[in-house]
Amino acid sequence: MRRLVLFSLLLLPALELFAEPLQITSTRLQWKADKHPETGFSSSQWADGAIKLPYALPASPATARINEVMFLSQLNMPAPREAGKSFALGEGVTPPEGTASLDFSVRYNDGRVLALEINAEGCGAYCEDYQQYFNFDAQTGRFLLIDDILTPRGLSEVGRRFFAERKRLYRQQIRTLRRELANVQKAGKRKKDAVEDTEDRLALNEDCLAQFQETPGDAALRNSLRSTRFILTDKGIVFTAGRCSNHASRALDDVGEVTWPLGLKDLAALLQPYGRYLLTGEGDAAAPVALHGQVLHGKVGSAPITLRINPLNDDNSFSGLYYYDKYRKPISFFGKKTGQRLEFTEDAASGEAGCFTLSQDAAGLSGRWQRQARTLPVRLGW
Numbered sequence: 001m002r003r004l005v006l007f008s009l010l011l012l013p014a015l016e017l018f019a020e021p022l023q024i025t026s027t028r029l030q031w032k033a034d035k036h037p038e039t040g041f042s043s044s045q046w047a048d049g050a051i052k053l054p055y056a057l058p059a060s061p062a063t064a065r066i067n068e069v070m071f072l073s074q075l076n077m078p079a080p081r082e083a084g085k086s087f088a089l090g091e092g093v094t095p096p097e098g099t100a101s102l103d104f105s106v107r108y109n110d111g112r113v114l115a116l117e118i119n120a121e122g123c124g125a126y127c128e129d130y131q132q133y134f135n136f137d138a139q140t141g142r143f144l145l146i147d148d149i150l151t152p153r154g155l156s157e158v159g160r161r162f163f164a165e166r167k168r169l170y171r172q173q174i175r176t177l178r179r180e181l182a183n184v185q186k187a188g189k190r191k192k193d194a195v196e197d198t199e200d201r202l203a204l205n206e207d208c209l210a211q212f213q214e215t216p217g218d219a220a221l222r223n224s225l226r227s228t229r230f231i232l233t234d235k236g237i238v239f240t241a242g243r244c245s246n247h248a249s250r251a252l253d254d255v256g257e258v259t260w261p262l263g264l265k266d267l268a269a270l271l272q273p274y275g276r277y278l279l280t281g282e283g284d285a286a287a288p289v290a291l292h293g294q295v296l297h298g299k300v301g302s303a304p305i306t307l308r309i310n311p312l313n314d315d316n317s318f319s320g321l322y323y324y325d326k327y328r329k330p331i332s333f334f335g336k337k338t339g340q341r342l343e344f345t346e347d348a349a350s351g352e353a354g355c356f357t358l359s360q361d362a363a364g365l366s367g368r369w370q371r372q373a374r375t376l377p378v379r380l381g382w
Helices: 002-016 061-075 152-186 188-210 218-226 264-270 273-280
Strands: 023-029 052-057 099-109 113-123 127-137 229-232 236-241 258-263 295-300 303-309 317-324 331-338 341-346 355-361 364-371 374-381
Touching (some): 113 229, 152 218, 152 258, 317 341
Antiparallel strands (some): 303 317, 341 355
């Protein structure tokens, strides 16, 4: 019996490699908006189940974190307590203006990593499709940042290579456009419109290339890669950079978004131990202690809360949401991180806003919440 127990313990790391993929179901927003009397369209463009989000199962602390990230990030509301074919907006939740539709696809789901793609249509002055990527540690529900995957040297090196790739594509496109321009110019007046169009395309691509003339330093490359979309796959990482052009001139932007896959062989020397475990199953590295992007639980005074701080901006500012577990009504906040100290203020629609002053340590965040003369202790953790 003793030998059997020892043998089972030795097998535990190997068994993790064969962890079952998560079950991802679809849940649809059921909400009817008032329709415009003349056009018949919903005034907010949110109606008739046009919003669908993933819901991870089976129920566990890990899937609960995944679901909270998806609902807090997309709808500014807590995730439904249970899976279902549909869900309603929570108390105090209003649909974000300008979102016409939202759907998702599962890009990778091997039991270690869950990678989701959000496909949405946003409408402001113009309507435009866009994608977002969400990568998770399927075993813990941790929301993955690129710093979790790549070493600091890896961030700089990958940033440099991606910078060079985008520069190469603009140079290549400019050479192609110059050949096309020479050909249509030979046709004279018969190709006047084609000449003007090609000249406009050439000017745009030359302006875009001008942004890539001088390679940034390591710190700037790392920050640039942190703001670049990425998704984990069974072959490595795929990075996607937005197009150079604005919406009005995007028809002239032949390069457009740049999607750049980087395989496991190219990544081998650039991975954090934790990143290597996630992508290859090798090793047994602990997750980083960074708390940005994660769903945290704790208390303000004696009241349980759930909180998520969004990933840091380049200037160390951040936003986020939290709610009291009893009421599940989201409260947004904005703040800044200085060293290990985080200060953020509630976005109060009326009345006095509460302020958090917290310090980060190995166990999480601790400090105080204050509104006017009232002060309460705060403790948050994984």
